[in-house]
Amino acid sequence: MDSYEKVGYSCLAVVALCYLGAMMFGIIAAFPFGLIILIGLIGFGILLVKVIKERLGNREDDYYTRNVEK
Numbered sequence: 001m002d003s004y005e006k007v008g009y010s011c012l013a014v015v016a017l018c019y020l021g022a023m024m025f026g027i028i029a030a031f032p033f034g035l036i037i038l039i040g041l042i043g044f045g046i047l048l049v050k051v052i053k054e055r056l057g058n059r060e061d062d063y064y065t066r067n068v069e070k
Contacts, residue, residue: 023041027034055061 020041024038027038027041
């Protein structure tokens with residue numbers, strides 16, 4: 001991963017965090033109906049963390065990424 005890619009991912013992460021913060025503010029403002037959205041966001045976040053964790057721990061995918069010709 002080169003430095004331009006790291007900067008790009010960092011910028012996307014900052015935008016995503018700002019977007020999530022604004023979304024959380026809106027969910028709290030619409031309290032009774034916002035709980036449904038909040039539960040959905042929590043579920044989505046848990047699944048996203050699970051997928052990323054599995055990908056980082058999978059050595060077979062890393063092997064094919066490095067050694068198989070494209």
